[in-house]
Amino acid sequence: MANEIVFSQNHIPGIRGIDVYLENGGYRSVKKALEMTPDEVIAEVKDSGLRGRGGAGFPTGMKWSFVPRDTGKPHYLVCNADESEPGTFKDRELMEVNPHQLLEGMIVACHAIGAHRAFIYVRGEYVGPLRVLNQALEEAYERGWLGENIQGTGFDCHISLHPGAGAYICGEESALLDSLEGRRGLPRLKPPFPAVSGLYRSPTIINNVETLCNVPHIINNGAQWFRQWGTEKSPGTKIFSVSGHVRKPGNYEVPLGTPLMTLLNDYAGGIREGHTLKAVIPGGSSVPILPAEKCDINLDYESIQAAGSMLGSAGMIVMDDSTCMVWAARNLVHFYRHESCGKCTPCREGTDWMYKILNELEETGGRKEDIDLLLDITDNMDGKCFCPLGDTSIASVVSGIEHWRHEFEAHVENRGCPMRRRGEAELEGAAAAG
Amino acid sequence: MASLTESSRERVERIAARYPERRSALLPALYVAQEQDGYVTDEAIEDIAGILGISPAEVKGVASFYTMYYNRPVGRYVFQVCGTLSCALCGAEEVIRFLERKLGVRAGQTTLDGKFMFEVVECLGACGSAPVMLFGDRYYENLTLDQLDQLIDELRSRPADEPQRAPQLTGLEARD
Ligand SMILES: Cc1cc2nc3c(=O)[nH]c(=O)nc-3n(C[C@H](O)[C@H](O)[C@H](O)COP(=O)(O)O)c2cc1C
Ligand code: SF4
Ligand code: FES
Numbered sequence: 001m002a003n004e005i006v007f008s009q010n011h012i013p014g015i016r017g018i019d020v021y022l023e024n025g026g027y028r029s030v031k032k033a034l035e036m037t038p039d040e041v042i043a044e045v046k047d048s049g050l051r052g053r054g055g056a057g058f059p060t061g062m063k064w065s066f067v068p069r070d071t072g073k074p075h076y077l078v079c080n081a082d083e084s085e086p087g088t089f090k091d092r093e094l095m096e097v098n099p100h101q102l103l104e105g106m107i108v109a110c111h112a113i114g115a116h117r118a119f120i121y122v123r124g125e126y127v128g129p130l131r132v133l134n135q136a137l138e139e140a141y142e143r144g145w146l147g148e149n150i151q152g153t154g155f156d157c158h159i160s161l162h163p164g165a166g167a168y169i170c171g172e173e174s175a176l177l178d179s180l181e182g183r184r185g186l187p188r189l190k191p192p193f194p195a196v197s198g199l200y201r202s203p204t205i206i207n208n209v210e211t212l213c214n215v216p217h218i219i220n221n222g223a224q225w226f227r228q229w230g231t232e233k234s235p236g237t238k239i240f241s242v243s244g245h246v247r248k249p250g251n252y253e254v255p256l257g258t259p260l261m262t263l264l265n266d267y268a269g270g271i272r273e274g275h276t277l278k279a280v281i282p283g284g285s286s287v288p289i290l291p292a293e294k295c296d297i298n299l300d301y302e303s304i305q306a307a308g309s310m311l312g313s314a315g316m317i318v319m320d321d322s323t324c325m326v327w328a329a330r331n332l333v334h335f336y337r338h339e340s341c342g343k344c345t346p347c348r349e350g351t352d353w354m355y356k357i358l359n360e361l362e363e364t365g366g367r368k369e370d371i372d373l374l375l376d377i378t379d380n381m382d383g384k385c386f387c388p389l390g391d392t393s394i395a396s397v398v399s400g401i402e403h404w405r406h407e408f409e410a411h412v413e414n415r416g417c418p419m420r421r422r423g424e425a426e427l428e429g430a431a432a433a434g
Numbered sequence: 435m436a437s438l439t440e441s442s443r444e445r446v447e448r449i450a451a452r453y454p455e456r457r458s459a460l461l462p463a464l465y466v467a468q469e470q471d472g473y474v475t476d477e478a479i480e481d482i483a484g485i486l487g488i489s490p491a492e493v494k495g496v497a498s499f500y501t502m503y504y505n506r507p508v509g510r511y512v513f514q515v516c517g518t519l520s521c522a523l524c525g526a527e528e529v530i531r532f533l534e535r536k537l538g539v540r541a542g543q544t545t546l547d548g549k550f551m552f553e554v555v556e557c558l559g560a561c562g563s564a565p566v567m568l569f570g571d572r573y574y575e576n577l578t579l580d581q582l583d584q585l586i587d588e589l590r591s592r593p594a595d596e597p598q599r600a601p602q603l604t605g606l607e608a609r610d
Contacts, residue, residue: 074454086518086557117454124465124502125514125558127571127601137608160452161606165461165500168556182460182486184499200454243520243561250562285519285557315561317520331519335556 003229005237006213007253010097016132018139021100027145029216033108034153041112045215047223049235054080054171054208055284055313057301060215064205066195067113073202077110077118078180081209082164082171084123086285086335087315090239090251091209095122095129098213099136105212107145107157108219113205116156121176124165133161168339172387173206174198175341186343187387210239230256234300238311242268244318245275256300263299264318275320279403283312285332286392288399289325308399324419325404326411329396330358336393347390350381354397361408365415371408375401438481442470446485449607456486460496464503465603472598473504501555502601509544509551510598511589514568517554520561529565530554532579536586549589570599 004010014020021027033041046061067075079102083091095102106118122130137159140146148156162180164170170179174188177199198204214236218226227235234256240263243249247269254263260280264270271277277292282299287310290297297307304311319328337351357374360366378394385391401408410418438446445466450459463486467478474497483490497503513533517526530541533552537545544551560566563575567582574581 083559084557087520087561088557089559089561092559123559124461124500124601124603125568127603128573130603130606131571134606134608141608161608162458163462163465163603163606165464166502166555167500179461180458181455182457182488182496184496241562243564244523249520249564281519317523317561319523323523328519331517331522335518338556 003237003255004253005217005226005229006094006098006101006210006239007251008217009101010093015098016096016100016136018100018136018143018145021098022143025220026100027104027107029219030104030107030111030145031151031153033111033219034155038112038114041108041219044223045112045218048218048226049223049230049233050211050214050218050226051234051301052208053210053214053238053314055085055286057311060207060211063195063207064109064112066193067203067205068196069114071203074117074200075113075115076199076202076204077106077113077115078173078176078199078204078206079106079118079120079209079212080171080173080176080206081120081122081126081129082168082176083126083209084168084171084339085313085315086332087241087243087281087317088284088313089241089243090314092126092129093251094209094213094239095126096132099129099133100140101213101216102133102209103136103140103146103159105215106159107150108215109205109207109212110157111155113203115205116158118157118159119162119180119199120159121162121164121170121180123170124163130161130163137161167341168335169341169387169389172389175387176206177204184341186341187389231298231300231302233302234311238299238314240299240314240316242316242318244316245272245320245323246270246318247272254299257298257303260295260297260299263316264295268318271318271320275322277318278321278323279319279325279328281309281317281319281396282314283310284315285317285335286310286388286395287312288395289328289403290399291403322419324362324417325400325407326358326362327417327419329400330355330362332396333358333393336389340389340393344386344390346381347385347387347393350377350385350390351393353377354394358397361411362417365412368409368412370412371401371405436471436475436477438467438478439470442466442478443481443485445604446482450486452607457488459486460488460493461500462604462606464493464497464500468503468600469602469604472510472600473507502603507544507548509549510596511550511569512600513550513552514555514558515552516556516558516560516564516566516568518557518561520557521564521566524564526565528579529567529577529582532582536583550586568601571602 051057170185175185179185252267450456
């Protein structure tokens with residue numbers, strides 16, 4: 001499709017294999033980049049305005065420029081393929097469908113930052129993507145696109161796969177590095193930032209899968225070409241993972257700045273029959289929930305922020321009018337309680353307290369004071385946690401109470417969830433028969 | 435059993451040699467151990483510690499941090515059902531209750547015949563095809579109760595000595 005960059009080759013049969021990939025212009029940007037100086041490559045990426053697609057949205061070219069020169073230490077590139085933010089499932093498709101695109105972007109990035117060794121840290125549950133990438137790596141080594149002196153250019157580049165083992169916190173870049181070093185994945189104190197002291201205390205750049213997949217296209221076509229999509233501050237396209245109560249959930253790559261309702265209705269097929277839109281989480285579980293009346297916005301970093309949420313990982317979770325917001329908040333806080341690494345008190349204790357209170361509200365109604373107590377706890381966590389996991393774990397609670405306080409109150413009055421579990425009766429029947 | 439076999443030790447050695455620092459091989463090494471015995475035994479922890487040059491306590495601390503390693507024998511067929519929001523919006527709670535009934539155990543327990551265990555896990559990164567379950571190497575997506583019912587019946591009829599089916603996370607060392 002005309003508006004796709006990283007998904008633009010998905011329709012080509014066999015694009016997963018190196019032959020078809022090469023026939024379709026694959027690895028061209030490696031040759032081009034290796035004829036440029038690292039600074040020229042960085043400048044091109046800077047000019048494109050590409051921002052990190054892993055969640056924080058940090059400008060990629062600028063990040064690369066932070067790597068010091070001539071440190072005498074090896075430099076490393078690490079691709080973050082931990083993809084564990086609830087609602088996000090785009091990197092999986094990028095890796096499974098077009099693995100060489102990622103490897104190509106990584107080789108170019110290695111050249112830009114002076115690295116000869118790179119790792120792809122893939123969440124352990126992604127056995128499928130790991131297998132596909134392993135095969136792609138075999139092919140790339142065999143054809144001389146990886147290894148020593150690639151394509152006779154004199155540039156050495158090695159990429160290895162590293163499976164994670166089930167821990168959301170390992171998606172946070174400094175925890176990821178600890179995990180890659182064979183430790184528990186605990187966030188590190190910053191500074192020093194990884195660009196200066198990262199893997200094995202050497203300069204390290206960590207980039208998301210989607211970020212790196214954009215790189216070959218920017219090098220091949222130029223920064224201005226990339227800027228034909230998106231807005232001034234949010235150039236390019238973005239993959240939105242749409243899930244929940246829509247007719248056609250899936251990954252959709254659209255220009256940044258596309259209206260949310262266009263994505264929801266024209267791409268994702270709209271809300272399922274007989275229901276209406278209630279709420280959207282636009283950027284993965286860590287960002288505030290938007291009520292339907294605030295969904296008339298464009299999907300770019302600035303507009304979503306102005307509406308009170310964030311673009312985050314662009315994992316869009318859609319909820320219709322059958323959804324109880326206390327139940328939804330309990331579900332998400334359960335996630336953060338489970339994934340808190342336990343290193344700092346506000347997060348470890350705060351997520352546990354929030355969960356207990358939300359569970360009471362949902363099951364037996366709790367007490368009227370509990371709603372303000374929840375807000376009090378979030379206040380004591382906001383900005384006081386060691387890493388963003390704790391700080392963002394409050395998003396669904398704060399926005400939930402802000403927009404649906406009456407639902408929280410109804411739980412107290414009703415002594416539990418008034419929308420109690422549809423479908424329970426049918427289920428009993430099915431299980432009894434089974 | 436229990437201690438690493440010669441071939442497992444060689445695999446760990448080979449993996450360790452790929453990294454600038456050997457300790458980085460710890461997570462992959464724990465997968466080698468788990469593949470051998472179905473869980474990570476204390477003896478394997480000692481062996482891995484020896485090969486990588488770190489203390490057994492450190493290895494144990496790492497193994498217990500990550501949810502994909504087991505420190506006890508688990509069912510031969512382990513289902514990991516996602517319970518996080520997108521899946522919950524699309525029927526994960528029904529899937530979980532169905533499994534409780536059908537298998538007669540709660541999440542985290544193994545059936546008396548040692549065949550099945552199911553766990554409720556956090557987001558598997560496949561939310562667009564909710565509800566989702568990881569079993570063996572495969573994601574079961576847009577999972578229905580019928581499909582699950584048939585799968586369990588089929589697995590129940592398998593011979594009692596069939597090997598454990600778990601995610602295979604070894605052998606990912608494309609030459610480099
Ligand atoms: C708790 C937590 C989890 C994260 N998980 C991921 C993840 O799964 N994948 C990812 O690319 N970035 C994740 N990030 C963001 C990374 O720390 C980092 O910003 C990103 O990988 C940088 O790459 P980018 O600049 O290309 O986006 C996470 C951050 C936090 C705080
Ligand atoms: S905020 Fe949570 S995840 Fe982050 S360091 Fe503290 S305890 Fe760990
Ligand atoms: S919420 Fe179930 S796979 Fe993401």
